[in-house]
Amino acid sequence: MRAATIRDGKIVFETHPDPVPGAGELLVHVRGAGLNGADMHQLRGLYPAPAGSPQDIPGMEIAGEVVGHGPGATRFAHGDRVMSIVGGGGQAELITVHERLLIPVPDALDWPEAGGFPEVFTTAYDALFTQAGLSGGERLLVHGGAGGVGTAAIQLGRAVGARVTATVRNPDSRDAVAALGATVIPTEGFAEHGPFDVILELVGAPNLDPDMDALATNGRIAVIGIGGGAHGELNLGKLLVKRARIHGSTLRVRPLEEKALTARLIERHVLPFVAAGTVRVPIAETFPLAETAAAYAYFAAGGKVGKVIVLP
């Protein structure tokens, strides 16, 4: 098979041996594979794939058709449309995935949308609900509302009846984010727009202190990105008085059983919104798999709303 491949910090297009599905695994012909911020870290050597995943083929999410079964795999049939987060190796023509990680693709999603769904919706769902316990009527602040996780979080917040505010740095992106249902505010001075019951933090340390100011009593901060810095000052006095909590989370290092449980939560709590059209997957651009390097350059340039997808 052919796959995007990391060679000396660059993306090239190379031929690899076809992967062979092991026990409980399916062989999937990839039809769409999204790019994510973490791909950029991995390309720079800062975020290696977990053990057991291809180290040199990037890609943390896929959608495609089942084309082969490993021993004991029974959950899907040949030709079924499936999607999943994966430890790595997604930006390729073929990939093996444990069947418990796979989610059926609703008819409402075409291949680019399905390929861009798993990572950002799983990340947003896990942070907002499993961790921060967001529920109807609450006030949600999404930092980085124009990003992939941001657009997913805004829609999920709206779908459950939360009141959603989002910071957006690029003025050109504000209308598109507002169209998703968020009240859009600038990054500077966001704390004045609080209080918020839940804050989805994708920037990191620079926001930690103003996040505490913006938080309501019994508020929760879910930290899922630290691109702006990892070391920040936390005022524990504010944490105490507000009876607040701060969560950290990352999906990639979790063991199989935790990832599989998360996949079941997505099937139960998010796919109905997809089927109903309540949430959608905004697509910024698609590229053929052979042009994955160009897709990375496009992604890294920023300024878009929506996912960047490669299509094998």
Added chain:
Amino acid sequence: MRAATIRDGKIVFETHPDPVPGAGELLVHVRGAGLNGADMHQLRGLYPAPAGSPQDIPGMEIAGEVVGHGPGATRFAHGDRVMSIVGGGGQAELITVHERLLIPVPDALDWPEAGGFPEVFTTAYDALFTQAGLSGGERLLVHGGAGGVGTAAIQLGRAVGARVTATVRNPDSRDAVAALGATVIPTEGFAEHGPFDVILELVGAPNLDPDMDALATNGRIAVIGIGGGAHGELNLGKLLVKRARIHGSTLRVRPLEEKALTARLIERHVLPFVAAGTVRVPIAETFPLAETAAAYAYFAAGGKVGKVIVLP
């Protein structure tokens, strides 16, 4: 009635009008009232009592006998033994308390023990279980194991089958803390004794970074004291990789309904341990109410294991 009274940063003994129970309140003849670290902050003017509580009579927990009923109060009868956390005014001969805040005193507790039970056991229970979700088999680290909350937390951790480690600064207190069932370690270098699933943080900012190092994957830190400092550096990278969470909590500012719910949790989950003798209330010293000033000096000097109680 007579009561300990704050005058110009000192404790004096003065006569006040008898309090009159309002709707849903009971008049309690106080028989034991514990001292707590927060009393010292209040004496220095740093921690005012919440609105509705006496501002000049200290005391955040009491045990005593019901001697009067306000309109609609039906939960207890005249002469019943009750105990409670209170917003203030506990170090007095009489106090009014809403009946939903009161907890029946088990036969196993005498008046000094009952007067020293509510604040530390409610604080420890709320932090360990309601917030941090401690459960059997997990590893608990209690900072300040010789203090009132520390001794309560060690016993509650042991009672539910957690493996308990405690830091103790004063070498003279280590044997007494170990006798409660904790593995006692020095304050310096505590992180080397991890990992811990739950950390009860009573010191504050200086421990924040080593706490993150000492934490296990999916670990939780419950911050209930910041005597050592409020502003600390938090490494969000560690928070993410460990999928950890940090809680802040304080009881005193909560509304009636939240305090009442907490009282019900204590009745259900802690009183059975008290009745069975699994947990006890270590008493360091008792003082007559008229000598409350001496009790504060004794408390402030530190170095004891167990509660300091005034007896009206």
